[in-house]
Amino acid sequence: MVPSKREQFGSSLTFIMAMAGSAIGLGNIWRFPYMVGEHGGGAFIIAYIVCSAFIALPCFLCEAVIGKRARSGVYGSFEKLAPGSKWKWAGGISILACFVIMSYYSVVGGWSLDFLVRSLSGGLAPGRPDEAVGIFSKMASSPLESITGFLLFLMATALIVLGGIKKGIEKFTKITIPILFVLMIALVVYSLSLPGSGGGVKYIIEPDFSKLDASGWACALGQAFFSMSLGVGAVLIYSSFMKKDERILRAGVWTSVSDTFFAIISALAIMPAVFASGLEPGVGPALVYETLPYIFASMGVETPVLSAVVTTAFFLAILMAALTSSISMLDVCVEHAVEQYKCKRWMAMLLFVVPGIALGVPCALSFGSLKGATLFGLTIFDICDFLCSNILMTLGALVFALFVGWRMKKADVQEELNGPLFKVFYFMIRWVVPPAILIIFISNLL
DSSP: OOOTTOOOOSSHHHHHHHHHHHHOSHIIIIIHHHHHHHTTTHHHHHHHHHHIIIIIHHHHHHHHHHHHHHOSOHHHHHHHHSTTSSGGGGHHHHHHHHHHHHHHHHHHHHHHHHHHHHHHHTOSOTTOHHHHHTHHHHHHHOHHHHHHHHHHHHHHHHHHHHTHIIIIIIHHHHHHHHHHHHHHHHHHHHHHHSTTTHHHHHHHHOOOGGGOSHHHHHHHHHHHHHHTTTTSSHHHHHHTTSOTTOOHHHHHHHHHHHHHHHHHHHHHHHHHHHHHTTOOOOOTHHIIIIIHHHHHHHHTTTOHHHHHHHHHHHHHHHHHHHHHHHHHHHHHHHHHHHHHHOOOHHHHHHHHHHHHHHHHHHHHGGGTTTTTOOBTTBOHHHHHHHIIIIIIHHHHHHHHHHIIIIISOHHHHHHHSOSTTHHHHHHIIIIIHHHHHHHHHHHHHO
8 A cells, every 4th residue: 555665754753844844833933932922821821732732733633644544645645545435526625725734824924024034134124123114015005025925935835845745745844843933932931031022921821811712712722723724734745744653742842832832832932022122012014024123133232143133043943934834835835736636746836836836926916006095904825814714724733634534444444554543533533623614614614
């Protein structure tokens, strides 16, 4: 069943780092801190950990079981494990989701690249905080700057994926993931040293269970779900390159722990600095690309060198986080084309990158010349984000869960997840996870 020429990750550690890289992205950096503050601080963190352990982790294991068992792409995995059935068409949901995410996510990645270049060249107005606030809006609304950043980021993603598992993805994540964690921990230390940072720490960790209502639990479940890149086939693809004796459960637990740890240290790196500057925490791009440049520029009034170092380190970390996620999205598409169309890897790349450019350019212009092009009040960028985050990813995860829980033979699933917790997992994946996914799906549409 295992193709003789199929690549494999060199070790358990590199597989876990690749999976952690796929999970860790911009959502950890700006969305998680905001959710924590809105839904009870430490109470939300507890809810998030519970949801990660009992819902997100089983979903992760479902994808991993399919990938490791079939040793194939998303579409081909369903063909191998359920030959002659219509399950294979469900794999198209994941491929479509990855393609759209790759396209619009590269726009955000381009912003990160732009801000990194600005921080290196002194273009983030050190010592002039009022000027720093308007940098993002000017950059995002400029067709030349936004499209250039988008194209450069997408090309960097393509070059990494073109190298394959060992020469591309594995080599990249072995270097970037440790650096990413070190950078964020260093930023935490600096952020906590600022006068007035205690308010930010209190904002993050002080439990307020009165705010953790049903909506808060739904948000915790959704954050855990989307944070681990579930439902798009990235876990399935990476698991198809696992060594035959690799333990799926261990890899899943470490990925979940790494993702949760990174989300928490991201919050500790950002919010204390926000409160130390006397600002209100923002949400989304406004927090990362407007509020924080203001903070860094304010630091530059008295310590311009330190301001430049911290600013560069922060946007370098953001760029790394964005790249590790984008390469997993593109790799799902490329593996599908290589397998189904029997084409060279570079040709498979072009089959998705070229149309990805065609979709990504209008997304990049959604903050400028195409800002007025809306549907139901949503720009082209917003439509892509809503389609993937609220519909395609959720449906994709539901398909994986139903397939493992109800279509695959129990003996086959147990062979991949053999251990004392198998009965618990199998019960969760059949009777708990599908209803939970439906709850996410419905709550995101309301």
